[in-house]
Amino acid sequence: MGEAPAISVDHLENGHSNGVYVKSEPKNIEISVDIGDRTFVIGGNHERNNFSIGVQIHDKNSNNWFSPIVLGTGPKPSQGYSAFVLEQGRILVIKKGSPRNESIWFLEVDSPYVREQKKLLGKEVVAWSKGVRGNAEKPIVISGPSGVGKGTLISMLMKEFPSMFGFSVSHTTRSPRSMERDGVHYHFADKKVMEKEIKDGKFLEFASVHGNLYGTSIESVEAVTDSGKRCILDIDVQGARSVRASSLDAIFIFVCPPSMKELEDRLRARGTETEEQIQKRLRNAEAEIKEGISSGIFGLILYNDNLEECYKKLKKLLGLDGVTSVNGVEIEGINLPTEHTVSKMEDKIIIQETGKETRIKIVLDISSLNGGAPGRTRGILVDAIKF
Numbered sequence: 001m002g003e004a005p006a007i008s009v010d011h012l013e014n015g016h017s018n019g020v021y022v023k024s025e026p027k028n029i030e031i032s033v034d035i036g037d038r039t040f041v042i043g044g045n046h047e048r049n050n051f052s053i054g055v056q057i058h059d060k061n062s063n064n065w066f067s068p069i070v071l072g073t074g075p076k077p078s079q080g081y082s083a084f085v086l087e088q089g090r091i092l093v094i095k096k097g098s099p100r101n102e103s104i105w106f107l108e109v110d111s112p113y114v115r116e117q118k119k120l121l122g123k124e125v126v127a128w129s130k131g132v133r134g135n136a137e138k139p140i141v142i143s144g145p146s147g148v149g150k151g152t153l154i155s156m157l158m159k160e161f162p163s164m165f166g167f168s169v170s171h172t173t174r175s176p177r178s179m180e181r182d183g184v185h186y187h188f189a190d191k192k193v194m195e196k197e198i199k200d201g202k203f204l205e206f207a208s209v210h211g212n213l214y215g216t217s218i219e220s221v222e223a224v225t226d227s228g229k230r231c232i233l234d235i236d237v238q239g240a241r242s243v244r245a246s247s248l249d250a251i252f253i254f255v256c257p258p259s260m261k262e263l264e265d266r267l268r269a270r271g272t273e274t275e276e277q278i279q280k281r282l283r284n285a286e287a288e289i290k291e292g293i294s295s296g297i298f299g300l301i302l303y304n305d306n307l308e309e310c311y312k313k314l315k316k317l318l319g320l321d322g323v324t325s326v327n328g329v330e331i332e333g334i335n336l337p338t339e340h341t342v343s344k345m346e347d348k349i350i351i352q353e354t355g356k357e358t359r360i361k362i363v364l365d366i367s368s369l370n371g372g373a374p375g376r377t378r379g380i381l382v383d384a385i386k387f
């Protein structure tokens with residue numbers, strides 16, 4: 001039999017529906033959630049982890065309390081919680097008065113990952129996964145014609161968020177440019193060696209581009225993933241098609257130039273190709289742009305006219321813009337009003353600010369959740385309405 005947590009059994013016997021606060025000391029607020037014969041009490045302090053809140057389970061049949069193994073880094077204690085039982089064995093926990101991007105959490109109590117861990121560890125297990133907006137954290141495939149500015153945009157992203165993104169260093173049989181370093185910009189490879197490695201299944205994708213062989217090795221992608229960073233692949237449209245058909249669950253962005261004339265000017269101004277190579281790249285660009293826009297490979301299309309504007313749009317697409325303007329109301333990340341009420345209507349969570357003249361209603365659309373423990377729960381869409 002497990003040890004009883006800091007909650008009176010009276011509360012449980014009185015019965016409470018999902019999401020009722022059961023304790024109200026400022027530092028030890030708890031919320032209870034019923035799932036079948038079990039009540040999950042979430043909140044207070046985690047007995048083995050002072051940084052995240054605790055989880056206790058009450059089995060109604062045996063009247064036993066359990067302290068499950070809590071996997072993942074969970075939320076820090078808050079001024080209050082709301083909770084909803086979702087499908088796939090997870091509980092949505094919304095914190096009150098949290099700093100930006102700390103307000104939406106998922107406690108997995110019977111997800112495939114939790115079931116697998118229960119089997120492995122032979123114990124009761126639950127797992128935390130933070131909710132993030134959009135599709136953060138999936139690998140990002142960026143394609144577009146040569147000279148459109150893919151490398152420039154990627155460099156800006158990696159400079160601003162050095163600990164967040166890692167670049168998948170491709171292999172190529174082309175010669176290095178004067179500023180390029182082996183192992184950093186590319187793995188400059190011998191054609192025969194690269195062909196042999198492709199045959200041995202070491203590449204996620206490869207393609208002949210502008211007369212040279214280019215490819216993404218599985219090791220390059222794994223090296224980024226193992227370092228805990230989000231992987232960025234700068235590859236051509238043929239490569240993007242292959243990745244789309246692979247098991248790598250990525251987001252696909254195609255970058256378009258404002259005009260062919262501007263593309264040509266950029267290629268010339270870069271000064272890295274001979275006239276013959278520039279002509280070849282421009283010829284290939286027309287077909288690439290056509291395919292990029294119409295093939296359906298790319299879910300997101302960016303026009304790189306003004307660089308700063310395009311970079312801003314890219315960050316917004318990746319949920320990195322910090323402040324997003326939705327329906328004229330600025331909301332920071334998923335920054336919820338301190339005083340609010342929470343309700344659920346099908347796949348929408350409605351968070352309504354209380355106690356002010358001008359109020360904000362934030363709607364979280366959770367119909368497209370993906371990912372989860374171990375890692376982030378992605379796919380939350382946020383909308384805000386001022387009324």
Ligand SMILES: Nc1ncnc2c1ncn2[C@@H]1O[C@H](COP(=O)(O)OP(=O)(O)OP(=O)(O)O)[C@@H](O)[C@H]1O
Binds near residue numbers: 146266270304310
């Ligand atoms: N929005 C922009 N306006 C003007 N110049 C730009 C813009 N974006 C990038 N450039 C410039 O265009 C040139 C080509 O950019 P970049 O090398 O990033 O292209 P790329 O798409 O990575 O090309 P490749 O596929 O050949 O590697 C660079 O000199 C860069 O500074």
Ligand SMILES: Nc1nc2c(ncn2[C@@H]2O[C@H](COP(=O)(O)O)[C@@H](O)[C@H]2O)c(=O)[nH]1
Binds near residue numbers: 150214237238
């Ligand atoms: N299919 C792949 N395409 C790749 C890869 N790495 C780069 N590229 C694309 O090649 C062209 C030309 O690049 P450059 O450095 O010679 O200017 C550009 O469109 C890149 O996106 C790869 O691994 N696979």
